[in-house]
Amino acid sequence: xxxxxxxxxxxxxxxxxxxxxxxxxxxxxxxxxxxxxxxxxxxxxxxxxxxxxxxxxxxxxxxxxxxxxxxxxxxxxxxxxxxxxxxxxxxxxxxxxxxxxxxxxxxxxxxxxxxxxxxxxxxxxxxxxxxxxxxxxxxxxxxxxxxxxxxxxxxxxxxxxxxxxxxxxxxxxxxxxxxxxxxxxxxxxxxxxxxxxxxxxxxxxxxxxxxxxxxxxxxxxxxxxxxxxxxxxxxxx
Amino acid sequence: xxxxxxxxxxxxxxxxxxxxxxxxxxxxxxxxxxxxxxxxxxxxxxxxxxxxxxxxxxxxxxxxxxxxxxxxxxxxxxxxxxxxxxxxxxxxxxxxxxxxxxxxxxxxxxxxxxxxxxx
Numbered sequence: 001x002x003x004x005x006x007x008x009x010x011x012x013x014x015x016x017x018x019x020x021x022x023x024x025x026x027x028x029x030x031x032x033x034x035x036x037x038x039x040x041x042x043x044x045x046x047x048x049x050x051x052x053x054x055x056x057x058x059x060x061x062x063x064x065x066x067x068x069x070x071x072x073x074x075x076x077x078x079x080x081x082x083x084x085x086x087x088x089x090x091x092x093x094x095x096x097x098x099x100x101x102x103x104x105x106x107x108x109x110x111x112x113x114x115x116x117x118x119x120x121x122x123x124x125x126x127x128x129x130x131x132x133x134x135x136x137x138x139x140x141x142x143x144x145x146x147x148x149x150x151x152x153x154x155x156x157x158x159x160x161x162x163x164x165x166x167x168x169x170x171x172x173x174x175x176x177x178x179x180x181x182x183x184x185x186x187x188x189x190x191x192x193x194x195x196x197x198x199x200x201x202x203x204x205x206x207x208x209x210x211x212x213x214x215x216x217x218x219x220x221x222x223x224x225x226x227x228x229x230x231x232x233x234x235x236x237x
Numbered sequence: 238x239x240x241x242x243x244x245x246x247x248x249x250x251x252x253x254x255x256x257x258x259x260x261x262x263x264x265x266x267x268x269x270x271x272x273x274x275x276x277x278x279x280x281x282x283x284x285x286x287x288x289x290x291x292x293x294x295x296x297x298x299x300x301x302x303x304x305x306x307x308x309x310x311x312x313x314x315x316x317x318x319x320x321x322x323x324x325x326x327x328x329x330x331x332x333x334x335x336x337x338x339x340x341x342x343x344x345x346x347x348x349x350x351x352x353x354x355x356x
Contacts, residue, residue: 008270008271008273008274009273010273011286011287011289012286012287012288012289012290013285013286013287014277014282014285014286035329035333038330038333039333039334039335040335042330042333042334042335043334043335044334044336045244046330046334047327047330047331047333047334048244048248048327048330048331049248049251050326050327050330051323051324051326051327051328051330051331052248052251052252052255052323052327053326054322054323054325054326054327055252055255055319055320055322055323055326055327056251056254056255056258057322058255058259058318058319058322059254059255059256059258059259059262059263059315059318059319060255060258062258062259062262062263062266062299062315062318063258063262063263063266064266064267064268064269064271065266065267066267066269067272070269070270070275071269071270071271071272071275072266072267072268072269072270072271072272073271073272074266074271089330092326092329092330092333093326093330096322096325096326096329097322097326099325100318100321100322100325101318102289102291103291103294104291104294104296104317104318104321105291105294105296105297105298105299105314105318106288106289106291106292106294106296106297106298107298107299108289109287109289109290110289110290110291162272162273165273173282173285174282174285175281175282175285177280177281177282178280181280182276182280182282185276185279185280186272186273186276189272189275189276190272192272193272211247212243212244212247215244215247
């Protein structure tokens, strides 16, 4: 058994200084905006859930799962967090996870923190939540529709974040190598990892939805549909 | 009241799951290189990675320095990580959240200069 947990985010050194500064500025701006916008998503009940969700994502990110030949992947959690607690709160949660990992656990570089926040708190959350909203808009307003939408968002968020890294690498990668090859390798392996991301996201959301649907930010449309269906039965005459 | 108690129970179960995953489950995680590391090695840019400035942290690489038993060291690191993340993220979201009545909201807006993230 292996006891070396290998969660690897972008380390220092992959990208040059200007690119790292640029992603740092983008990340700081995103977090500043999220600190204002998250207010609308957070109340007395959901704020503790947001803290727990961040801790949960930290924990599950430690669980690298095998992906084919000698490779592993781990949850990013951007889509999961956004659907659970709202996209702006998810930016804050993911940023805290990445900050704790970089500062305490030397996982992901310090100068690369802006890059990791950009990829996992901005791109993964944005893509995951955007596709989830698109999914619930076109799919049936049911539990299954909700979970399919979340699964699709979670799946796509991983290869898109990987390709966003390749784009940053194109702008400021210090190694002089074929970008097409990097894109194909990164994109390909992260399609597989995305399947794991989708599976974990659907299982966790399914469990929370079964226990406490009222706490799930992205399930508000299910609650209103539910209330409309149930009201005639429970309403006293 | 009961609904608040139910929520507390739900959150405690969630926290327990997170602690078990980080404290015990992580030992059984795959040790193979992850997607990024694997790609970097395959495409030949892994050697451009540099050690983080925090590489000498007593918790670096998810082990507690001074604790020799791998299972204990990794599990302890995971539990510490869960606790720190919970306190930090929970603290920020509690500071940012809406209060129920408007008087509170005004007070909140005054006191609520949120901590700037250490970027």
